[in-house]
Amino acid sequence: MRRWQRAWESWDLISEGRSDGFSHSPVLLKEAVGGLNVRSNGIYLDGTAGGGGHSEEIVKLLKPSEGGRLYAFDQDLDAVEAVERRLRPYKGAYEVIRANYRNAAETLRERGVERVDGVLLDLGVSSHQMDSPERGFSYRADAALDMRMDQRTSLTAYDVVNGYSEEDLKRVIRDYGEERYAARIAKHIAEKRSLKPIESTLELAELVKEAIPTKNRQQGRHPARRTFQAVRIEVNQELEVLEASLEMLTGILGKSGRLAIITFHSLEDRIVKKHLKVCENPCICPPGFPVCVCGRKPIGHTVNRKPIVPSEEEIELNPRSRSAKLRIFEKY
Numbered sequence: 537m538r539r540w541q542r543a544w545e546s547w548d549l550i551s552e553g554r555s556d557g558f559s560h561s562p563v564l565l566k567e568a569v570g571g572l573n574v575r576s577n578g579i580y581l582d583g584t585a586g587g588g589g590h591s592e593e594i595v596k597l598l599k600p601s602e603g604g605r606l607y608a609f610d611q612d613l614d615a616v617e618a619v620e621r622r623l624r625p626y627k628g629a630y631e632v633i634r635a636n637y638r639n640a641a642e643t644l645r646e647r648g649v650e651r652v653d654g655v656l657l658d659l660g661v662s663s664h665q666m667d668s669p670e671r672g673f674s675y676r677a678d679a680a681l682d683m684r685m686d687q688r689t690s691l692t693a694y695d696v697v698n699g700y701s702e703e704d705l706k707r708v709i710r711d712y713g714e715e716r717y718a719a720r721i722a723k724h725i726a727e728k729r730s731l732k733p734i735e736s737t738l739e740l741a742e743l744v745k746e747a748i749p750t751k752n753r754q755q756g757r758h759p760a761r762r763t764f765q766a767v768r769i770e771v772n773q774e775l776e777v778l779e780a781s782l783e784m785l786t787g788i789l790g791k792s793g794r795l796a797i798i799t800f801h802s803l804e805d806r807i808v809k810k811h812l813k814v815c816e817n818p819c820i821c822p823p824g825f826p827v828c829v830c831g832r833k834p835i836g837h838t839v840n841r842k843p844i845v846p847s848e849e850e851i852e853l854n855p856r857s858r859s860a861k862l863r864i865f866e867k868y
Contacts, residue, residue, distance in 0.1 A: 561663070561854040562589025564798055564862045567844050568656060569593040571796045571864040577602035578653035581644070583637030583785070585610040586662040588622035591630070594656070600628040607644060607652075611636045611686035614664060636686065638781045641788050651790035659778065660800040661685075661768060663856065673768060675741040675760040681734070683764075683771045693767050697740060698733050702726040712775070712803065713766030721747040721763055740764075765801070775803055782811040786835065789867040794839070796864045805843070805861050812838050812865050836867040 598604030669677030681693035710718035818832035843861035
């Protein structure tokens, strides 16, 4: 069997909730934590703590007696509880906070923290969320259409699938799923929900499958994969939060502080790449000007000109890492 087929079949097992230990494999662990240049007396922010794998590696390098501290953020209650359990042996070196990372600056300021020495973001859906069928993220496990990363929010996948207009559904599936059959899928959903509401993940997955021509279904990949990604992004406003937060996150970095961001699809990576490019070259003067007159100065530089990607060995062990890209930025 070809390696890519094995990888995608493993991903499907994950989506069914049968991860075989996968949930304990943080992506690009050594590269991301190493890229932060963790100092024992530094203050760090893990904005998407998830299962706590990255957080634990950071905490191991800190010395609370010297002021070293990690603030681990996650909006998912399950994640917060998991991180608390995982970091318990490192008492005094961390605080776990249930909040979206977009609120990081304000939340840290309330704790007397104005600047941090490093920020880590591991974007997208977590393994735990995929491994919990009842959360509604999986297209292979029967559950209510939910997909909320923060269980306190009101908008669910059910609301998007049944409440959005056909045109808005097409936009979401096209823009966030990069799905070429977005119009067909949206039309099919609209027709079916006119008869009765679409209530479950398997029901939605089957409708998407029906809408895509058989000959155009990618071998090894579930036909509903892109649509589920799109609906999830819309429910959680993932791209809007990322775009609105990057300036704040680079703003709270202290001198020589580093920002490490792991993305999993081109939409996220494009936003991160664009922001870091502006940080490196913010000048808005016309190209023909002999000298800069806008007064905008670079605030830092990317540590690696090209994104860091997983090794073949990591991909083999952890199929979720296949599309991961890590970008690291250091502030002046």
